[in-house]
Amino acid sequence: MFDFLNPDNLMNFFVAAILAGTPLLFGTLGEILTEKSGNLNLGVQGMMFMGALGGFAGAYYYEQMAAQPVAVISVLIAVICAFLTAAFGAFLYSVLTISMRANQNVTGLALTIFGTGFANFFGEAISFAAGGYAAVSSETKTIFNTGIPGLADIPIIGKILFSYNFLVYFAILTAIILAWFLNRSRAGLNLRAVGESPATADAAGINVTRYKYLATVIGGGICGLGGLYIVMNSSNGVGGVWTFNLISYQGWIAVALVIFATWSPARALWGSLIFGALSVMRLYIPLGIPAQIYDMFPYIATIAVIIGVSMRRRRENHPPDSLGIAYFREER
Amino acid sequence: MESAIKLQNISKSFGDVRANIDINMQFNKGEILAILGENGSGKTTLMNMISGIYFPDSGSIIVDGREVTIRSPRDAFSLGIGMIHQHYKLVEVLTAAENIVLGLPGKGKLDRAAVSAKIKQISMRYGFDINPDKKVYDMSISEKQTVEIVKTLYRGASILILDEPTAVLTPQETDRLFSVMRNMRDDGKALIIITHKLNEVMAVSSKVAVLRKGEYIGTVETAKTSYKELTEMMVGRTISLNIERPPPTGQQDRLELRNITCLNEEGIPALDNVSFTAKSGEILGVAGVAGSGQRELCEAIAGLYPILSGEIDYYPPGSDKTQPIVGKTPKNIRKMGIVLAFVPEDRLGMGLVANMHMVDNMLLKGYRKGFPVFADRKPPKKLAENIIKSLDVVAPGVYTPIRRLSGGNVQKVLLGREISSQPTVLIAAYPVRGLDINSSFTVYNLLNEEKKKGAAVIYIGEDLDIMLELCDRIVVLCGGKVSGIADAQSITKEEIGMLMTNLPDARLP
C-alpha cells in the first residue's frame, strides 16, 4: 500500500514530475513567446520533433566525425542544432503566415505533419546508415542525465534542488528571462502591443513584421529544446538513442498549457509541473485503477482547463487580441 | 501671432469624390482653432493629411515656415504634430504608461519610474488627471482620451489635433478637457479641434474655420460671431435635390416603441427611454450624430439586440390587435406573420455574405421555404436575375461573389432582396452611404415605392438635405435619447442640427 506520508516517495514523485514537466515547459514557453506576437502556431509538436532530430543528429555526427569527441562540445552542438532546426520549422511557418498570409491553424497543422515526418525520416535514415541503431556517446548522454556535481549528493536538498540535468535549469532560467522580457523590457512591451493590436503598434512606429518573425522563430527554437530533452533524457525520454515517433503528445499539451498559464511564463512553471506530475502519477500514487485511465489524466485536465478558461472570461486571461489573425497595413 | 501650420491649395479626391477642394488655412501657436462642418464636409480628411495618414493630391503644407512632406504618422510626430483620433489607438491590456512609451526608442530595460515621473510632470503642467499604472481596459472613455493626449505630448507634440474629442464625453468631462486645452494653449501650443457642436465651439475656441462639402468657407473670430452666422456658414442654403415625396397613404400606426432602453457592451445605455411610432405609408427619418444609438435601434427592432426595458408593439394591417415583439427572435417575429425587412449598416458583414454569389445571398432570408431538405435555388436565382434587371445592377452574372461588386451594386442587391419579401416594416440604415448620385436616387425611389405600397419605412440617414426632402417625419436622436420628433416639411435644417447636438435651447438665438 502506498504511504502518502513517506517522504522518500513524495520526494521521488516531485523529482519525476519536474523531469516530466521540463519538455512541456520548453514547449509552453516557446509557444507563449510566439502567441504574444499574435501568431497561433499549432506546430509545437512538429517543432519539438525537428528539435529532437536536429539536436540528436548534431551530436551524433560530431561524435562520428571528430577524432576525439569531447562530450561538452557534443552537448553544446546538440543544443544549438536543436534550437536552429526547430527555428527553421518556425521560419517556414512565419513565411507562410506572416508574409504569405496563409491560415494559421492549417499551417500549424501542416508544420506538425512536416516536422513529424522530417524527424522520423532523417532519424530513420541515420539509424539505417548506422545499421539500425544510432545513439550518442554515453558521456554525452550522462551530461543530459545527471545533476550538479557535488551539490546533488547533499541529502534531501540535493535531490530536490540539484539532481536535475542542465536543461531543467535552463528551462527555468528561460521562463524567468521570458517573464522579465515581456514585462520589463521595451522590446517585450512592443511585442505585446504587436500581438494585441498590430495596427496600434504599427501607428506607434513598431516594425510589426520583424517582431512577428523574431518572436515566432525564437519561440520555435525554444520548443525545439523540449524535443532535445526528450531525445536525450532517459527518465522521460529515450536516452540518446534515435527512436521512431519519440514524441507522443508533449507538443500538444504544451499548446494547452499556454492557455492554462494564461500566457504567463511564471504560471507556465506551475502548469508544467502539474502536468508533469499527472503524467507520472501512476508510478507514485497507486489508486488501483487501470494504467490507461491514469494516462488519461493529463488530457482530461487539459480539457477541464480550456473549458474553465472559456467559461469565465476575464480580461487578464484573454489571449492576445489579434491571435490567429494576419496583419496587413493596407487592409486596416 | 506666430503661424504653426499653413495649408496652401490643398486638394484631395477619393475616386470621384472630392473630399477637399483647394483649401488654404492657417493654424497659429497659442490658439485654439475650431474646424466646424457637417458630416462629410472634409474636416477629418484634411486633418488626416496633416497627421500623415493621407497624402494630398496637390498643395503644400508649411510647418514653422518650412515646406514639409508628411508621409506617415512618424513624419508628423517628428514635426511635432500629434492627432487624437476619434477611435483611440490604445492597447487595452497595457497600462497608461506602457501605451505612452510604445514604440519609442530607448534602453532595453524599460525604466518605469522615469516614465511615470515624466508623465506626472506633463500632467502637473496641464492639469491632467492620470494614473500611469492603470490598465486601459479599466479606464473610462475620458481617461483613455487623456492617455492619448498625454501620449502625443510625451512625444513632444506642439501641434495637437483633436478629432471630435467631446463626442463621447459627459458635460463634466468636456469641461475638464476644455480647461486642459486652455492650459496647453497658454503654453504656446497650437490646438485644432474638429467638431460640429456649436456650443463647444463657442466655449473653447479662439477662431472658427468652417468647411462645407469639401470647401473652405472662411474663418471667423469666435468672439465676433454668432450661432446663426456659424450655422449658415456650416449648412449653407438648403439645396433642392428634387427628391420625390409622394403624400403619405392611409396612415395607420404600424410599430410603436415605448420607453426602449438598451445597454451596450460596456453597460452604458445605448438607447435611453426611446419612444416613437412608425406609421404605415410614410418614411420616418432618424437623424443624429454618428453613434447616437442608430445601430442599436435598428437591431433592437429587428430582434437582434437585447432590450433591457420597454415595449415594441406591432399593429398588423387592418387589425387593432397589437403584437408585442420585444424578446422575440427574428425567427419568431417572422412566425407571427410580421414581415420586417432590415437593410443593415454593415452590408457585407451582416446583410450579405461577401464570399457568396448573388443567388446564395438571395437565399439567405428565404432558404427555409420550398422542399423539405434541399435548398431550392430556383426562386433566388430568378430573384437575382430580376434584381439585376430591374435595379440595373452591374455584375458579370448571378454567380459572381458579392465582394467583387461595387458598393452601389452591393446595396442594390441587398435592398432588392429585402424589398422582395413585401415588408410591412422596412428599416434601412444609411442606405445611400458610399453610393453615387444615380444609385442613391434608385434607393430613394425604391423606398418611396415601399411607402406607396403601405409599408412603414424607417430611414436612418446622415445627410439632412436628403432627409428633409425624402422623409415625412424625422426623429432626432442624441446620445441614445429622442431629442425631438418633427414634421419634415415644417422643420428647418438648422433646427434639426440643434436637436442633434442637443443645444439647451433649440431656438436660434
Next chain:
Amino acid sequence: MQDENIKTKTPDAHRKTRKEPFVRIVKRSDIQRAKAWMIRVGAIILAMCVGGIIVLLMGHNPFAVYSAMFTGSFATATSRSETIKTAVPLLGAAIAIAPSFRMRFWNIGAEGQILVGAVAATYFALYVKTMPSVMLLLAMMLAAMVAGGIWGLIPGFFKAKWGTNETLFTLMLNYIALELTKYFQHGPWRNPMSGGFPKIAMFDNAARLPKLGIAGIFDVHIGWIFVLVLAVLMLIYLRHTKQGYEIAVVGESERTARYASMNVGKIIMRTVFISGAIAGLVGFLLVSGANGTLSDSTAGGVGFTAISVAWLAKLNPIVMIFIALFIAVLSKGSNTIQTNFKIPASAADVLTGIILFFMLGCEFFINYKLIFRGVPSAESTPPDSTAPSPEVTAPDSAAPSPEVTAPDGAVGEEAE
C-alpha cells in the same frame, strides 16, 4: 457622403503620389477557377521537385524513386488492393472533416472519433453476435456512428455554449479515445487465447464486411463503395441542402447567420455530430473491413492525414477521392522505396508536409498579385474592384476586421 466612406479608397489613392515601393501586394479581384487549380497543381509538382532534390541529395535517382513508388502501389492486384485499402479510411475521414472545416470549426479529432466508433462497433462484434450478419453489421455501423457523433458533439457543445477552443478539445479527445481503446485491449476485451499478448480476438465472419472487388484488378472489402457513395452524398449535402447552406453561412460570418435568424449554436452542434458520425463509420469500416479486429493502432494516424487530404482538396468531396488515392500511393509507395532504396518510409509524411506547405503558399498567389515597380498592371486600375467596400476597409478602424480581411479565403472559398 460621410467621412468614413471618403477614406476608404485611400491607401491605394495616396500611394500613387508617393514613391512606389519596389514590389507591392494587391488583392486579386478575380481569378478563373481553372487558373486557380492550375496554380495548385503547379504547387504540387514543385513540391514533388523539392522532394526529388532531397532524394537526390541522399544519393538516389529521384525518377527511379518516384517510379518505384508508383509501381509499388499499382503494379499488382495485391498492391492495388493495399493502396485502395489505405485510401478508403483516408477518404472517409476527409469527408467527415469537410462539414466542420467548411464551418471553420477546426475539428482535428477525427482520429478519436474513428477510434470510439471502432470501439462501439467492436462491442457489438464481440458480445452481441447472435444476430444475422446483416443485422449485426447494421447494428455495428449504427453504434459506431452514434459513438463517433457523440465524441464530436462534446467539443461542439462547449464551442456553441462558451466558445471553448475546439482545436485542443478535439485533440485531447483523440488521446482519451486512444487510452480507452488500449484499456479495452489490455483489460476487459483481451483475448485469453492470445498467448499473453494484449490482443482482442478476431471478429467472426458475420461481423466482417464482405469483399467486393473487380476480378484481376483489385479485391477489397465493400467499404470502398461506402466512401464513394459518401463522397457524393457529402457533395450534395454541402452544396444543395438547407443544412449545407447554413454551414456555409455560419462559416463565413456568424453575424450574418444571426441576421438571417439561424440558430448558430444548434448548427454547430448538428454539424460536428455529423462529422463525428462519419468518422465513427470509418472506425467501423476499419475494424469490420480492413483489420477484422480492434487495436490501439486501428486509426493509425488516419484522422490526422485526412486533414491534409481535406485541405488539399479544398473541402471538395469529389476532389478528395483523388487526393486520398494520391496520399495512399505516397504511403504505400514509401514502403516500397524503404525496401528497394533503404529510404525511410516516413518519406511519405515529409512529402505530404512539403506539399501542404506549397499548397498553403500558393493560395497567396491565387488571392494576391505582386506588382513590381514600373510594370503596369491591368488589375491595379479598375476603380471598384481593388477597393473592396467602404465599410470594411475604413483605414482608421483600430483593428483589422476579422470577418472580412481574413486571408484564408481558402477554406470555403468556393461557396458555390
